[in-house]
Amino acid sequence: xxxxxxxxxxxxxxxxxxxxxxxxxxxxxxxxxxxxxxxxxxxxxxxxxxxxxxxxxxxxxxxxxxxxxxxxxxxxxxxxxxxxxxxxxxxxxxxxxxxxxxxxxxxxxxxxxxxxxxxxxxxxxxxxxxxxxxxxxxxxxxxxxxxxxxxxxxxxxxxxxxxxxxxxxxxxxxxx
Amino acid sequence: xxxxxxxxxxxxxxxxxxxxxxxxxxxxxxxxxxxxxxxxxxxxxxxxxxxxxxxxxxxxxxxxxxxxxxxxxxxxxxxxxxxxxxxxxxxxxxxxxxxxxxxxxxxxxxxxxxxxxxxxxxxxxxxxxxxxxxxxxxxxxxxxxxxxxxxxxxxxxxxxxxxxxxxxxxxxxxxxxxxxxxxxxxxxxxxxxxxxxxxxxxxxxxxxxxxxxxxxxxxxxxxxxxxxxxxxxxxxxxxxxxxxxxxxxxxxxxxxxxxxxxxxxxxxxxxxxxxxxxxxxxxxxxxxxxxxxxxxxxxxxxxxxxxxxxxxxxxxxxxxxxxxxxxxxxxxxxxxxxxxxxxxxxxxxxxxxxxxxxxxxxxxxxxxxxxxxxxxxxxxxxxxxxxxxxxxxxxxxxxxxxxxxxxxxxxxxxxxxxxxxxxxxxxxxxxxxxxxxxxxxxxxxxxxxxxxxxxxxxxxxxxxxxxxxxxxxxxxxxxxxxxxxxxxxxxxxxxxxxxxxxxxxxxxxxxxxxxxxxxxxxxxxxxxxxxxxxxxxxxxxxxxxxxxxxxxxxxxxxxxxxxxxxxxxxxxxxxxxxxxxxxxxxxxxxxxxxxxxxxxxxxxxx
Numbered sequence: 001x002x003x004x005x006x007x008x009x010x011x012x013x014x015x016x017x018x019x020x021x022x023x024x025x026x027x028x029x030x031x032x033x034x035x036x037x038x039x040x041x042x043x044x045x046x047x048x049x050x051x052x053x054x055x056x057x058x059x060x061x062x063x064x065x066x067x068x069x070x071x072x073x074x075x076x077x078x079x080x081x082x083x084x085x086x087x088x089x090x091x092x093x094x095x096x097x098x099x100x101x102x103x104x105x106x107x108x109x110x111x112x113x114x115x116x117x118x119x120x121x122x123x124x125x126x127x128x129x130x131x132x133x134x135x136x137x138x139x140x141x142x143x144x145x146x147x148x149x150x151x152x153x154x155x156x157x158x159x160x161x162x163x164x165x166x167x168x169x170x171x172x173x174x175x176x
Numbered sequence: 177x178x179x180x181x182x183x184x185x186x187x188x189x190x191x192x193x194x195x196x197x198x199x200x201x202x203x204x205x206x207x208x209x210x211x212x213x214x215x216x217x218x219x220x221x222x223x224x225x226x227x228x229x230x231x232x233x234x235x236x237x238x239x240x241x242x243x244x245x246x247x248x249x250x251x252x253x254x255x256x257x258x259x260x261x262x263x264x265x266x267x268x269x270x271x272x273x274x275x276x277x278x279x280x281x282x283x284x285x286x287x288x289x290x291x292x293x294x295x296x297x298x299x300x301x302x303x304x305x306x307x308x309x310x311x312x313x314x315x316x317x318x319x320x321x322x323x324x325x326x327x328x329x330x331x332x333x334x335x336x337x338x339x340x341x342x343x344x345x346x347x348x349x350x351x352x353x354x355x356x357x358x359x360x361x362x363x364x365x366x367x368x369x370x371x372x373x374x375x376x377x378x379x380x381x382x383x384x385x386x387x388x389x390x391x392x393x394x395x396x397x398x399x400x401x402x403x404x405x406x407x408x409x410x411x412x413x414x415x416x417x418x419x420x421x422x423x424x425x426x427x428x429x430x431x432x433x434x435x436x437x438x439x440x441x442x443x444x445x446x447x448x449x450x451x452x453x454x455x456x457x458x459x460x461x462x463x464x465x466x467x468x469x470x471x472x473x474x475x476x477x478x479x480x481x482x483x484x485x486x487x488x489x490x491x492x493x494x495x496x497x498x499x500x501x502x503x504x505x506x507x508x509x510x511x512x513x514x515x516x517x518x519x520x521x522x523x524x525x526x527x528x529x530x531x532x533x534x535x536x537x538x539x540x541x542x543x544x545x546x547x548x549x550x551x552x553x554x555x556x557x558x559x560x561x562x563x564x565x566x567x568x569x570x571x572x573x574x575x576x577x578x579x580x581x582x583x584x585x586x587x588x589x590x591x592x593x594x595x596x597x598x599x600x601x602x603x604x605x606x607x608x609x610x611x612x613x614x615x616x617x618x619x620x621x622x623x624x625x626x627x628x629x630x631x632x633x634x635x636x637x638x639x640x641x642x643x644x645x646x647x648x649x650x651x652x653x654x655x656x657x658x659x660x661x662x663x664x665x666x667x668x669x670x671x672x673x674x675x676x677x678x679x680x681x682x683x684x685x686x687x688x689x690x691x692x693x694x695x696x697x698x699x700x701x702x703x704x705x706x707x708x709x710x711x712x713x714x715x716x717x718x719x720x721x722x723x724x725x726x727x728x729x730x731x732x733x734x735x736x737x738x739x740x741x742x743x744x745x746x747x748x749x750x751x752x753x754x755x756x757x758x759x760x761x762x763x764x765x766x767x768x769x770x771x772x773x774x775x776x777x778x779x780x781x782x
Contacts, residue, residue: 020233027229028222031194036229085194085204090212097218105226112230125349131235137196144344145336145362154344156192162227163188 011051014060015044020109021102022064028098029072029091039075043068062099069095108166115165123158130155186210187217191224326350327387332365332530337378356383359395363530372426372437373400373681377527380446389427392446398457398526400441401426429466432515433499436462438490443526451500455523456491464488465499465515476514478502489517496523533683537676539690539768540659542587543669544626547679548770553659556623557582559591559667565623570641572619575666581605587679589670593620594752596666604670604746608718614711616752621664621761629659640700643762647695653733653766654691661690661768665710665761668750673740676770686773688714688738688747690765696729697760708760714738715748726754727763736765742775 015022022043027036046067054063072095073088086094098105116124129140130151137155141148190207193199199207210217328351338344339358351366359378366374369387376382380395427436431450435442440459446452454463465477465487477487489497502514537548544552545564556565560573562580575593579602582588594601597615602608627644629651640646644662654660663669677684697706708729714722714736721738740747747770751763 020230023233024226024229027232028225031199032197033195033228033232037232085199086208086211090208094211094218094222097215098222101219101222105223108223108226109230112227121350122344125346126344127231128348129346131231140346143333144346145333145338146344150344152196152198156189159192159224159227160188163224166223166227 007051011048015047018061018064021061022068025065025098026068026072029094031085039071043071065099107170111166111169115162115169118165119158126154127158184220187220188224191221195228325353327353327384328366328368330364331367334363334530336362336364351384353384356381363527365530375527375530391429392444394446396443396445396524396526398443398528399426399428399437401437401439432465432501434464434466438462445524451498453496453498453520453524455496456493458493460490460492462488462490463497463499478516496520529682533680533774534772536772537770538658539770540626540661542585543624543661545585548587553626553628556625557591559593559620559624562591568623568625568642568644570622572621574619586675587672589672589746592668594666594668594750596752603715603718603748606745613752616666617757620667624667624669625662627660627662629654629657646700647762650764653693653764656767658767661765663751663763665751665753665763668748670746670748673747674745683772683774684742685740685770687740687771688736689771690736690768691733692736692765693733694727694729695762695764697762706760708762709754710761710763711752711754713750716740716744717746
């Protein structure tokens with residue numbers, strides 16, 4: 001029988017290390033942010049409940065992704081009344097690809113910090129406002145006194161610039 | 177596929193629409209097709225979604241930080257994007273087992289979220305927004321662009337429309353020197369780093385000329401400058417020590433005058449001719465005539481009667497003056513400018529605040545994580561740690577004798593578990609102690625919990641140990657139907673009144689009101705022969721303001737009505753067990769609110 005105290009410490013350390021990646025994994029399969037956040041809580045709880053079955057020394061992240069994948073599928077089955085955007089087959093492909101890409105995405109996330117700094121001040125501020133609690137595009141539009149369409153397109157452009165900057169950075173090009 | 181191809185653009189558009197819940201059925205089908213057909217498309221999709229996820233994650237961490245600071249500015253501070261690998265966190269082992277297992281799991285998850293926020297934290301750009309103004313003249317960096325110097329932030333906007341359609345700004349945005357704000361309509365508040373607040377009232381055009389003022393070309397503004405009593409002199413000196421504009425006095429220039437603050441609140445209006453009308457609400461100002469771009473020409477000033485007079489006037493509270501240009505100057509340097517001082521019969525009306533200050537703050541909303549204006553419920557705080565309890569935990573938790581600050585809400589100073597007897601309890605972060613609590617069991621029976629007014633029948637019957645629900649609706653304790661603050665002995669919670677005054681400028685907590693009672697456990701579990709009884713204590717800045725000893729379930733509810741003074745800093749509510757047995761000590765506070773009072777009148781009389 002395992003020592004529960006030690007297990008708890010180890011689990012906390014592992015989940016702390018991988019929680020952001022787990023959230024990203026869920027987010028890639030569940031387009032709605034609120035749903036993804038709820039599922040992340042659910043997955044974290046299940047990981048803890050099933051931690052006894054986790055084989056120490058194996059890949060915690062892969063194990064967590066597997067559980068998260070099943071949770072996403074269950075979630076989609078529960079939401080029978082809502083239209084499913086992607087087929088289960090596509091969800092499976094995305095989950096597989098996501099696992100394979102995880103190291104690459106980790107590199108991208110490191111580059112994001114630098115690219116965020118390279119954005120124009122106004123763009124950074126708009127992005128900041130969008131990613132505050134419950135700040136949707138319409139909310140941002142209200143606060144900035146601009147139209148929803150303006151904010152929507154501006155944020156789309158900013159994300160495009162971030163994406164390009166990250167691409168340049170990880171491929172060794174000097175970001176513009 | 178590269179990001180310059182039309183296919184990338186189509187895919188990125190679809191993913192962006194998807195993440196904003198704006199993807200229609202046709203778009204959904206297109207996205208499905210693109211992702212199924214090509215692994216490269218799936219890669220781009222996953223990279224974009226990861227980008228969104230990272231920003232959302234950082235935002236969640238920032239929200240925790242905002243709650244910790246408890247102010248609005250932090251809530252809109254820049255994103256902090258981590259580049260560090262997180263470290264394992266030294267969390268204490270959690271007791272696991274029994275029927276409380278699932279609750280403990282939730283606590284673990286919550287700990288993880290909070291620890292994650294801590295572990296990922298890096299130093300960042302937040303402090304760069306108030307920079308040393310002395311660097312202003314060092315023009316170019318690697319990008320060959322002049323360095324921006326920020327002198328304040330935008331701290332409020334209401335219905336703003338801009339004269340230039342390409343303008344956009346947001347609450348929380350930094351305000352750089354030389355920035356011009358041309359407001360077609362609406363209100364915008366700028367808070368300078370030195371503490372001065374300026375409310376622009378559209379239509380108006382205002383240029384940030386210095387770290388202590390600006391140029392009002394047209395329209396109206398109201399300026400409020402901190403007085404010396406609320407702003408230490410040393411701090412002021414330090415601020416201006418690195419300002420390129422060394423005048424320590426805040427001033428507003430207009431086409432015809434310079435209005436200089438002498439510690440006050442005043443309004444300035446510039447009409448279409450450039451004529452300037454100033455009005456003082458509090459304190460004093462000096463209005464000096466001065467025609468813009470004509471500083472080298474001689475100036476003559478005349479008073480109401482047309483007779484020559486000095487070129488400046490000092491005004492005190494309630495006074496107004498208009499400076500108008502009598503004769504436009506010529507291009508000859510020797511030509512004199514003439515201005516006229518007149519006292520308007522009716523001063524212009526000015527907007528003195530963007531939002532009406534609240535009349536009441538809901539303490540339930542605050543304990544549940546809000547700012548007192550909302551209706552948050554069904555959340556709690558662990559009285560032994562100050563951490564959020566996302567679900568009600570009915571367990572005996574032992575205190576460590578320490579005072580714990582509440583990191584998630586700046587309006588709550590902290591919580592504690594009074595041991596009583598020989599152990600004085602710290603009541604607030606100022607270090608007030610109280611040694612008069614009778615000896616307690618040293619444990620607390622549940623979360624400090626905010627319960628909604630309306631609860632479902634199933635909640636009431638689900639688990640009788642979930643006492644905040646099993647006691648029933650409890651309508652008699654909440655005449656306003658707001659809800660219940662449920663505190664099981666032994667626990668104390670301290671609210672930060674000063675933080676509330678800061679957050680809601682223009683008003684202050686003036687009275688604490690609630691209805692306190694002990695819920696009758698005998699109605700819920702008569703088989704247990706419950707014997708709950710508590711002592712209630714209320715403190716303000718460590719001074720005992722109200723006490724009710726031996727409150728039992730059969731006693732009449734206690735009406736709490738405690739007056740709060742303008743300078744009071746902390747309000748502390750404590751529940752202790754009466755008989756050293758912290759069982760069935762189910763204290764409830766119905767409709768707990770802080771009545772707010774406007775401070776304008778008090779400030780004027782001070």
